[in-house]
Amino acid sequence: MTALLAVTDLRVALPSARGAVEAVCGVDLRIERGETLGLIGESGCGKSMTALAVMGLLPEGAQVRGSIRFDGQELVGLDDAAMCSLRGRRIAMVFQEPMTALDPLQPLWKLVSASLRVHRGLDARSARAEALRLLERVRLPQAAQRLDARVHQLSGGQRQRVMIAAALACGPELLIADEPTTALDATLQREILGLLDQLVREDGMGLLLISHDLAATARSVARVKVMYGGTVVEEGPTAAVFATPAHPYTRGLVAARPRVGAPRGTALATIPGRVPALGDLPAGCPFSDRCGWVVEDCHAALPPTVDCGEARAARCIRLGDISL
Amino acid sequence: MRRHPSFVAGGVLVLLWLAAVLLSFAWTPWPPTEIDIPNKLLPPSAAHWFGTDSLGRDVASLLLAGARTSLLVGVAAVGMGAVAGTALGLLGAARRGWLDALLMRAADFSFAFPALLTALMLAALYGPGVATAVAAIGLFNLAVFARISRAAAGAVWSRDFVLAARACGRNRWQITWDHVLPNIAAVLIVQATIQFAVAILAEAALSYLGLGVRPPQPSWGRMLNEAQEYLFQAPQLALYPGAAIALCVLGLNLLGDGLRDLLDPRLARERA
Numbered sequence: 404m405t406a407l408l409a410v411t412d413l414r415v416a417l418p419s420a421r422g423a424v425e426a427v428c429g430v431d432l433r434i435e436r437g438e439t440l441g442l443i444g445e446s447g448c449g450k451s452m453t454a455l456a457v458m459g460l461l462p463e464g465a466q467v468r469g470s471i472r473f474d475g476q477e478l479v480g481l482d483d484a485a486m487c488s489l490r491g492r493r494i495a496m497v498f499q500e501p502m503t504a505l506d507p508l509q510p511l512w513k514l515v516s517a518s519l520r521v522h523r524g525l526d527a528r529s530a531r532a533e534a535l536r537l538l539e540r541v542r543l544p545q546a547a548q549r550l551d552a553r554v555h556q557l558s559g560g561q562r563q564r565v566m567i568a569a570a571l572a573c574g575p576e577l578l579i580a581d582e583p584t585t586a587l588d589a590t591l592q593r594e595i596l597g598l599l600d601q602l603v604r605e606d607g608m609g610l611l612l613i614s615h616d617l618a619a620t621a622r623s624v625a626r627v628k629v630m631y632g633g634t635v636v637e638e639g640p641t642a643a644v645f646a647t648p649a650h651p652y653t654r655g656l657v658a659a660r661p662r663v664g665a666p667r668g669t670a671l672a673t674i675p676g677r678v679p680a681l682g683d684l685p686a687g688c689p690f691s692d693r694c695g696w697v698v699e700d701c702h703a704a705l706p707p708t709v710d711c712g713e714a715r716a717a718r719c720i721r722l723g724d725i726s727l
Numbered sequence: 728m729r730r731h732p733s734f735v736a737g738g739v740l741v742l743l744w745l746a747a748v749l750l751s752f753a754w755t756p757w758p759p760t761e762i763d764i765p766n767k768l769l770p771p772s773a774a775h776w777f778g779t780d781s782l783g784r785d786v787a788s789l790l791l792a793g794a795r796t797s798l799l800v801g802v803a804a805v806g807m808g809a810v811a812g813t814a815l816g817l818l819g820a821a822r823r824g825w826l827d828a829l830l831m832r833a834a835d836f837s838f839a840f841p842a843l844l845t846a847l848m849l850a851a852l853y854g855p856g857v858a859t860a861v862a863a864i865g866l867f868n869l870a871v872f873a874r875i876s877r878a879a880a881g882a883v884w885s886r887d888f889v890l891a892a893r894a895c896g897r898n899r900w901q902i903t904w905d906h907v908l909p910n911i912a913a914v915l916i917v918q919a920t921i922q923f924a925v926a927i928l929a930e931a932a933l934s935y936l937g938l939g940v941r942p943p944q945p946s947w948g949r950m951l952n953e954a955q956e957y958l959f960q961a962p963q964l965a966l967y968p969g970a971a972i973a974l975c976v977l978g979l980n981l982l983g984d985g986l987r988d989l990l991d992p993r994l995a996r997e998r999a
Contacts, residue, residue: 425908449925456895458891458894459894460894463823471839483898484898487893487896487897487898488896489896490893490894490895490896491894491895491897492896493895494894496891496894498887498890498891498894500887503886503888504887504888504890504891505888506888506905506906506909506910507888508906508909508910509905509906509909516896517892517895518896518897521895521896521901522896533733566891569895570894571889572895606917656756661970
């Protein structure tokens with residue numbers, strides 16, 4: 404059976420003042436129906452660009468190479484009309500900023516039913532009815548009275564519910580959520596992620612959850628890929644990756660989590676250095692200039708993906724030397 | 728709204744002008760084009776509130792009828808320019824690429840010629856008249872609205888909610904109509920008010936030069952032109968239409984200014 408989403412050797416080059424720079428350098432993804440995959444990493448590691456490449460919504464001038472197959476259909480190089488018929492109907496996306504990703508001038512029912520009106524040609528009356536059903540499904544309080552409300556009348560969490568309702572409208576097979584909880588406070592984060600989780604399970608969708616929040620990811624997805632500098636440096640079942648991280652970058656990330664119950668005054672562990680700009684990545688392994696285990700060979704070439712068993716893999720040539 | 732005196736002042740002036748236009752359809756003290764040579768150049772009196780002009784026409788009636796002309800030319804010229812220019816600007820913003828570049832360079836090109844020069848050229852080709860004045864002012868407005876709507880639409884296109892609309896599968900024309908146009912409407916409304924003032928000034932200027940409204944149709948610009956010969960005998964003949972033009976343009980500018988502030992949520996927050 405063909406995978407719902409199979410991304411192979413995806414490369415995205417963005418135009419910049421110094422010529423094209425690669426924001427995504429050879430990413431592979433595979434999501435089956437009903438499967439959840441997390442993509443985590445710091446800002447600028449290429450996770451959002453990967454998502455936008457799948458949606459065909461990259462900024463103007465971006466070049467895409469590699470292959471993105473959705474249910475067997477190649478999306479790279481697909482014309483805009485064909486992409487439009489997929490977007491919102493079979494692949495949907497929840498954006499990170501519910502404040503800016505909803506048109507302030509449109510009433511909620513229009514925002515929520517946008518893809519229904521495009522893909523199913525619903526008239527205003529049935530679109531309203533569907534919008535109400537969707538808003539009730541995402542448990543927006545007083546949904547019926549709020550069909551004609553505008554975005555500014557809602558709180559942050561309510562706006563995110565509206566955005567999720569809009570994404571689910573056509574019953575997509577793949578849902579991409581790009582940091583859906585970044586703009587929300589901690590209790591709301593749990594609620595929204597729980598809601599997403601429930602909806603994904605109910606509809607049997609594939610979910611690609613993009614986040615920099617390890618705790619949020621750990622609860623929501625079965626498998627996780629850790630990205631750094633445009634490449635996937637480690638992947639595996641979420642629990643195993645966070646329990647015994649293999650790659651030095653993942654180790655750093657996991658160690659840098661604040662722990663409740665740690666003695667007072669304990670300094671947070673940090674990863675030395677800062678994320679280099681896209682054009683300034685070191686030769687070879689992108690993490691080599693910040694890594695504590697770096698050796699000469701790390702600068703030679705991008706390390707190959709090494710299988711570490713238990714469906715896990717990491718891109719590091721020193722996995723054998725740095726014991727788990 | 729109460730806190731915005733210029734909006735209120737502009738609104739009152741514009742409403743007075745519109746009331747004058749409405750009144751002129753129903754009633755003027757005298758028929759505005761009735762010539763009465765024996766009673767020419769009369770000073771203001773109970774019968775002729777603002778006196779009579781060099782041909783004995785009632786100045787008050789001419790002013791009322793002239794308001795009609797300025798409204799007609801303004802609505803036609805700004806309306807045509809706004810609709811066609813905005814359509815081109817939205818098209819450029821949605822399509823991008825060579826078409827966008829071509830449209831915007833064409834707008835730049837038309838800005839290189841003063842509107843008055845365009846009007847002179849059109850008058851030379853097609854003869855002077857209301858239609859020529861409307862076409863010349865409309866053409867200038869077209870370029871103005873094309874540039875403004877392109878710039879404003881470009882800003883809307885880079886907003887997140889447009890990306891989200893695209894993620895719903897909406898194509899660029901649906902996005903243009905449903906998201907871009909409503910979000911630039913405030914800018915366009917303000918600009919239309921200000922262009923209206925410009926159009927009235929332009930109509931007066933063209934008519935004054937004899938390129939606009941033809942006699943006997945009354946126009947504030949033509950009244951100024953005719954008053955010129957009698958500037959020393961009857962200076963009030965130039966003052967009345969001059970004041971009418973000034974008040975009308977001032978009103979529209981104040982209204983545009985007030986609208987800009989009222990429709991801009993950022994400024995609204997600062998005021999609050």
